[in-house]
Amino acid sequence: MDLEIVTLAERPQPWDVFWDMETSWPEFMKHDPIGNSYYSCLEEYFMETVLVALDPDGRIVAKAFSAPFTLPDGELPDAGWDFALRSALLTRIWGDTPNAITAAEIAIEPRLQGTGLSGVMLAALRDNAGRLGYSELLAPVRPNGKTDVHEPMSSYAFRTRDDGLPVDPWLRVHVRAGGTIERVAPRSMCIPGTLEEWRAWTGLPFDTTGPVEVPKALAPVMCDAEHGVATYVEPNVWIRHVTGA
Secondary structure, three states: OOOEEEEOOOOOOOHHHHHHOOOOOOHHHHHOHHHHHHHHOHHHHOHHHEEEEEOOOOOEEEEEEEEEEOOHHHOOOOOHHHHHHHHHHHHHHHOOOOOEEEEEEEEEOHHHOOOOHHHHHHHHHHHHHHHOOOOEEEEEEOOOOOOOOOOOHHHHOOOEOOOOOEOOHHHHHHHHOOOEEEEEEEEEEEEEEEHHHHHHHHOOOOOOOEEEOOOOOOOOEEEEOOOOEEEEEEEEEEEEEEOOO
């Protein structure tokens, strides 16, 4: 498919059209408070670092999100995704100069998943980071091929196939694109909610205190039935891409 990939600054989109593109994210993943703060500020702060892929009819078929942020001492933090996006917002609010850029999300229209478009969008994010003067694109990656919520990410992230590439498909895309797996971010994203909210997000009862296995989660969701709340802490994997800038 012949696609045009542009930043939102180059080609602003009607916001209802931009958000209406169908994605495959599970419902509970749409309720991270830090992430939602970032997405609500795209038009104000991040038009140069969000890309869209347009088909020949001008329809959005893929989106790629990134954000400049401040990385203290160059250390990749345990709180990967949430830290990077919170830092991106605070850096802009305080008027500081960012020293790093993070990939936040790549979303592909479901009918085009498996066509290699995710790798194309990743390369476009990396190239855009280089265009903006960043020598690296840092990515707190969600290895969505992980199906055993009880397996530690520290073992899953470094499992490889016979050809030496990661067993996880999304990690494999990053490594094939030249990325280097650096470390696990054990508390990359935190999604708290009431039991009523978790029931609505998942269709599960959430009526017993303890770990709950939620489809498409990478770790158990911890339910506290006595206090009426549950919390999901998701581990991700930091990957470093050199831009050549």
